[in-house]
Each structure stands twice: as structure tokens, then as C-alpha cells.
Amino acid sequence: MTSSPSSPVQFDHPLNVIVATDCGSTTTKAILIEKVGEEYRQTYRGEAPTTVEAPFEDVTRGVLNAIAEIEELSGRKILDGEKIVTPNRAGQGDPMTGVDIYISTSSAGGGLQMMVTGVVQSMTGESAQRAALGAGAIVIDVLASNDGRLPHEKIERIRSMRPDMILMSGGTDGGAVTHVVEMAEYVSAAEPRPRFGATYKLPLIFAGNKDARPQVQRILGEKAALEITDNIRPVLEKENLAPARDKIHDLFLEHVMQQAPGYRKLMEMTGAPIMPTPAAVGVIMETIAKREGLNLIGVDIGGATTDVFSIFKGVFNRTVSANLGMSYSISNVLAEAGLPNIMRWVPFTIDEQTIRNRIKNKMIRPTTIPQTLDELQIEQAIAREALRLALIHHKSLASGLKGVQQERMISDMFEQQASGKTLIDMLQLDLIVGSGGILSHAPRRIQSMLMMVDAYEPLGVTALSVDSIFMMPHLGVLSTINEKAATDVFVRDCMIYLGTCIAPIGQGKDGEVSASYEIVFPDGKTVRDRLRFGDLTLYPLEPGKSATITVEPAKHVNAGAGIGVTLTRKVQGGVVGLLLDGRGRPLQLAEEQGARIASLKKWFDAVGLYPAAS
Structure with missing residues (x-):
């Protein structure tokens, strides 16, 4: 299921019993949510150690252990061997068997680690950083043409960091392409290897000046799993982060999660796309703030x-x-x-x-x-x-x-702020x-x-x-x-x-x-x-x-x-x-x-x- 987190998933059956897990770096936490009358309530909770590392190397073991604890506490049959029974059997005479949907978030394996690049560190570099952070990533470095590092230092930094993904930005649409192409050449020279998975190409998103796309494609098309999306800063006065954020979520599911032990099985078990834990926390905060009209x-x-x-x-x-x-x-x-x-x-x-x-x-x-x-x-x-x-x-x-450029009074005319x-x-x-x-x-x-x-x-x-x-x-x-x-x-x-x-x-x-x-x-x-x-x-x-x-x-x-x-x-x-x-x-x-x-x-x-x- 490749739906971006911002678009709701549609279901053809009511969701009255929901089991959800969060696979953290040390603990996998499961909760059961049930519809009681007209409102939903969290009824039972279970937890187990996360099993992404040796000797298990299969994240689903911890998930099944946490859900088994909920089964024991609630008396509801949720597991059939290593499968989650969905949808529940309420309409077939057994209201205590199965759940309507299983969903999950994850930050196991250290979460999503990204490197971002821009042309001007305080402008496109910062916009790229905001896009990555908003998608639930940890930004391990921000590279920019004006960051004071020499070319060989930039190349060495990209090579040594081993990020899960790179987001490249830079330039406004229709502007100069020189510095954007220069950053692409540094990435190409570094030939960065991802943290997980020795055989797959590093996911790389280009969200910069659209005029630079052909050259970026030529330089990086063979060396990385290149995805091109809308410019993060199409004009100086506007930031357009949503397309890059959605692309980060999609690639997190398609590439990064596929390499972590047991995640392919976990993705088959869930009824909706898995989200990085921090991105999910951000979504619920945004939902509540908008609903209540809060700062x-x-x-x-x-x-x-x-x-x-x-x-x-x-x-x-x-x-x-x-x-x-x-x-x-x-x-x-x-x-x-x-x-x-x-x-x-x-x-x-x-x-x-x-x-x-x-x-x-x-x-x-x-x-x-x-x-x-x-x-x-x-x-x-x-x-x-x-x-x-x-x-x-x-x-x-x-x-x-x-x-x-800000609108200014005449007295401020000579100040460039x-x-x-x-x-x-x-x-x-x-x-x-x-x-x-x-x-x-x-x-x-x-x-x-x-x-x-x-x-x-x-x-x-x-x-x-x-x-x-x-x-x-x-x-x-x-x-x-x-x-x-x-x-x-x-x-x-x-x-x-x-x-x-x-x-x-x-x-x-x-x-x-x-x-x-x-x-x-x-x-x-x-x-x-x-x-x-x-x-x-x-x-x-x-x-x-x-x-x-x-x-x-x-x-x-x-x-x-x-x-x-x-x-x-x-x-x-x-x-x-x-x-x-x-x-x-x-x-x-x-x-x-x-x-x-x-x-x-x-x-x-x-x-x-x-x-x-x-």
C-alpha cells in the first residue's frame, strides 16, 4: 500500500477494534483501541523488547510478543500463530476474535538518518533541513556551497556518514544551476553507501532548481536511486515542503524499511503504511492543534x-x-x-x-x-x-x-535585512x-x-x-x-x-x-x-x-x-x-x-x- 501519510486511507469495513504498535529502539509498545458506545477508548496495553538486533534480527518477534500480552490481558484472540486475525469476527458470532486493523510506527534501528544539501546554508539548506525534520528524520549533516568546507572535505563527509537517504535542494526555479550541479558532483564523487543493505542503491531525492534536473539525472542517475520532486524553494518568498516530505515517507517505506531485519514481514502485516515514530507524533500534534485552533x-x-x-x-x-x-x-x-x-x-x-x-x-x-x-x-x-x-x-x-526582501519604511531603505x-x-x-x-x-x-x-x-x-x-x-x-x-x-x-x-x-x-x-x-x-x-x-x-x-x-x-x-x-x-x-x-x-x-x-x-x- 503506497499511500502518503498526508492522504487518508479508505476502508470498506468499520474500524471498531484497532491494534497499534510503536517499534522503538529498545521497546515495542502495543495498544488496543476499542469503540465503546459512540467513542473510542484505549483499553489494553502490552510491551516487549524490540527484536531488530541479534540474536532475533526480526522486528516482528517483538511485535507479536507485545500483542500476545494484550491478548492475555483482554481475553481477545488476536493472533493465529504468527498472523494477526483481521478483520474481527464480530459479525460472525464471535465478538472476541480478531481486530479490524493493525497499524504501526517505527524508530527501531536508530530511526531515519538523513543528510541534506543546499546552495546557501541559511536559505535552501535550512529549507531542506525543515523538510527532512518534518518527515521524521534525524538530520546528521547539512552541506552547502557556502558552508566553509573544501571540496575534498565535503566528499569525505558524505562518504563517512553513511546516511539512509540524501535530500538535495538548491536554487530557485529558473535561477543559476552551477552550484546545484557542483553539489551533485560532490555526491557522485563520494559514492555514498547506505547504512543498511549492501546491495541496494542509496535513495536520493532532488528537490532543487527544476532547470538543473537533466544534469543531476546525468550525474547521479546511475549511482543512486534518484527521485525528482518539486523544488523546496521555487521562489525565494515561498517554501514548498510537502512534496519532498511525502517523497521521504515513500522512500522510507520502499527502501530503508525494506533493509531492516523483518520489516518486509511487518509491512505485509499492517493495514496502513508504517510511519517513522517522530513523524507520527508530529501528525497527531498537528491534528489536535488544527482541531482546537491552538498554538x-x-x-x-x-x-x-x-x-x-x-x-x-x-x-x-x-x-x-x-x-x-x-x-x-x-x-x-x-x-x-x-x-x-x-x-x-x-x-x-x-x-x-x-x-x-x-x-x-x-x-x-x-x-x-x-x-x-x-x-x-x-x-x-x-x-x-x-x-x-x-x-x-x-x-x-x-x-x-x-x-x-521585507516590505520596509523609507527609514529602513538602506538596511539589507x-x-x-x-x-x-x-x-x-x-x-x-x-x-x-x-x-x-x-x-x-x-x-x-x-x-x-x-x-x-x-x-x-x-x-x-x-x-x-x-x-x-x-x-x-x-x-x-x-x-x-x-x-x-x-x-x-x-x-x-x-x-x-x-x-x-x-x-x-x-x-x-x-x-x-x-x-x-x-x-x-x-x-x-x-x-x-x-x-x-x-x-x-x-x-x-x-x-x-x-x-x-x-x-x-x-x-x-x-x-x-x-x-x-x-x-x-x-x-x-x-x-x-x-x-x-x-x-x-x-x-x-x-x-x-x-x-x-x-x-x-x-x-x-x-x-x-x-
Whole structure:
């Protein structure tokens, strides 16, 4: 079945019982979704180790083991030997046999690793990077004519990286072809070999200047599995990423997945195209944002990488910080953030060498989990920095088109400015969605909420939530065949609303009044108080309930409606509640260690974060 992920698959039978798997790099997770009355619910879950490596070298073994666990828990017969019984037998007198469809996502084998090329690094190179990231790839390098590397260095880099696929872009339609052809010659000279499969040609997509197509075909047609699609930047003012993204998905299925152990069997088992896990997470986030009309940031923080997704004014962006993670890549977080930035979140005194040793131990023993409160606090301090750095990276790529002439006033006539302004406007952000072990499995939900608030520093009024058991990939691929089923389960079983954060923008001395506020709770109870600089205040507000808050900021403070302007908003509750953050924006922690630790303890106590830490 070669349908692109953006076009819904049609079925001639109702989908009432669905089994979905996500084949991760270490664990294969299976869920059962059933129609209960008029709505879909996630009913059972199973998991098993992924079996893509020796001794099994067959991804379907792990899939069948995870589904067997669901069979055992639900009492439904799903497997017949090594086959999944589809469609189910509800119409033939046995409602507990079979499922209507089996679907899957995958990031086993390290996911989809791509190299992209462009002419100008900050223009076509960046557009190609956005296309690849949006299709669920990890971009291992961006080559461009102006990237400062000598020809032999470019050729050596292409040869040594062994990507799964290359995306070539460059030039606007009708423009010069010289540099585009030059990049094709570098690729040809490198004769890159793919990571998997010694006998097949490397998939290569050309999405550049259409006038360069004949020469690119001549240079690379014999050396790679060349596919030509529409230009990513047909004109400077326009980005056209969808054709390249769809082509990446198709080639991922036809070439890359075919080489990984057992994937051919898995593709025969599924009733819809397999999607890369990150692409599926992006699809469900995009679906929800469009359905609810939200500006949204989502994050999936893993052991090796941190993915950030955003939808602002309907524009979708995804980035992968391939060097920021909580186990395999934890030392990279230390290197990039610096030890002082990690230690500023630790609410006790600890010497530098001890903290470095703990970080290195986590890297060499990636499956260990914190055994003491101190270890948990250190790990959550590192997570704050990984999240913060990944968002900075995301903001730099989720930007307007660089090199585009802007409409200007006469006073700006002599200034040549590139656009390149980030699309991420934290004041317009409605919802932050957290996912990944450190956020989804934090011992207490307030820990997840404060990690995201500290890392992202939301402005004004922002709702926060977490993915309960990491089922967003399953729901992403499901949304391409049944959007109602995917959104039903997402809202009712996947998304856990933590609550809402109200964070006035501005700074002042600790104890000074940042704002006065009034909260009218759903039971009619009213609270009036003042929020002071340096304070955190938490009010319980149950999931599904909403309250009305009126914030009257100090003259130099912006509560979200403008400096000194009173804001009235309806705010949603959650398992944590309503968090009023008076610590100021941007957030600044005390330089002196004793004062900083005292502040951290005060904040943690105020929200009941670590009861034993005080």
C-alpha cells in the first residue's frame, strides 16, 4: 500500500477494534483501541523488547510478543500463530476474535538518518533541513556551497556518514544551476553507501532548481536511486515542503524499511503504511492543534535525542536535537549547557566532581533509574537544561524565510535585512505537551509541570499537559485512517492536563508586588490576593473544571495583555492545578549559591514538590 501519510486511507469495513504498535529502539509498545458506545477508548496495553538486533534480527518477534500480552490481558484472540486475525469476527458470532486493523510506527534501528544539501546554508539548506525534520528524520549533516568546507572535505563527509537517504535542494526555479550541479558532483564523487543493505542503491531525492534536473539525472542517475520532486524553494518568498516530505515517507517505506531485519514481514502485516515514530507524533500534534485552533509546543525527550514540535498559526515545525538526551546523550547536555547551568537547579550543596561522576555513570548505564531523592533532583535538573537547549535550537529553525526582501519604511531603505525571525511567540502559546520518560513517568505530576515551566519560561497564560503512557505515535498513524478514533483516545486516555501557568513578564526585587489577582472558582468561591516577585503559588483546580482569573499587573509588568493592562481569562484545571509564577521573566536565579538554594527550596516547598527536601 503506497499511500502518503498526508492522504487518508479508505476502508470498506468499520474500524471498531484497532491494534497499534510503536517499534522503538529498545521497546515495542502495543495498544488496543476499542469503540465503546459512540467513542473510542484505549483499553489494553502490552510491551516487549524490540527484536531488530541479534540474536532475533526480526522486528516482528517483538511485535507479536507485545500483542500476545494484550491478548492475555483482554481475553481477545488476536493472533493465529504468527498472523494477526483481521478483520474481527464480530459479525460472525464471535465478538472476541480478531481486530479490524493493525497499524504501526517505527524508530527501531536508530530511526531515519538523513543528510541534506543546499546552495546557501541559511536559505535552501535550512529549507531542506525543515523538510527532512518534518518527515521524521534525524538530520546528521547539512552541506552547502557556502558552508566553509573544501571540496575534498565535503566528499569525505558524505562518504563517512553513511546516511539512509540524501535530500538535495538548491536554487530557485529558473535561477543559476552551477552550484546545484557542483553539489551533485560532490555526491557522485563520494559514492555514498547506505547504512543498511549492501546491495541496494542509496535513495536520493532532488528537490532543487527544476532547470538543473537533466544534469543531476546525468550525474547521479546511475549511482543512486534518484527521485525528482518539486523544488523546496521555487521562489525565494515561498517554501514548498510537502512534496519532498511525502517523497521521504515513500522512500522510507520502499527502501530503508525494506533493509531492516523483518520489516518486509511487518509491512505485509499492517493495514496502513508504517510511519517513522517522530513523524507520527508530529501528525497527531498537528491534528489536535488544527482541531482546537491552538498554538502548541510539544516535546519528546528521550535517552538519545529530544524532539520539539510546534504549530503556530497553522505552521508546523519539528526539530531533533540529536545530541540532547537523558541517558546515551546525557554527557552532551553537560557539555552544551555547562555545569553551572545544571547545578543552578540542584536544591542542595554538591561538589562538581560528584555531579560529573553521576552524569558519566548514567551515560554508561543508560537503563538505570534514580534510587534516591538526590539522584532524582539531579536528573530533573539536567532535564531542565536539555529541554531549554532543545527549545533554543527549535526557535532558530522554526523561523521565517531568510533572504526574503521585507516590505520596509523609507527609514529602513538602506538596511539589507534577512527575515529569519522565529515563528515561536511564547506570548501566543496556548498549550505545552510533554512526553518522554522523564516527563511522563515522573513520580509526581507537579515535577513534570515545574520542569517544563522552568525550562520553557512560558509567558502570560499557558496550559500544560503530558502524554500519559507515550501513545502519541500510535495515535498519529491512526489519525491518517480514522481521525475521530485518534482524537477521542488522545483527549480521553493519552493527554493528562496538568493545569495552567500564569506568569507575568517583568522583573522586580523579591517581595515587591508583581500583580494583584482575583480567582473565581467553579463552586463560586473567590480568592483575592497579591503575587509578589520571587514567589510561586499553587491552587488546586480539578481536571475538566475551569476558573476565571483577573490579573492586575504592576505598572511595569505585563500579565499577557500589555504592560500595566489588566487581564481576565478563563483557565483550565488539571491534576496539578493553577500555578501563579511570580519569579519574573526572563527567569533569573541568584548568583550566590546559598541564596539560590534557599530560593529553590522556597519554591519547591510552595508547590509541595519534594516534601522530604525541606
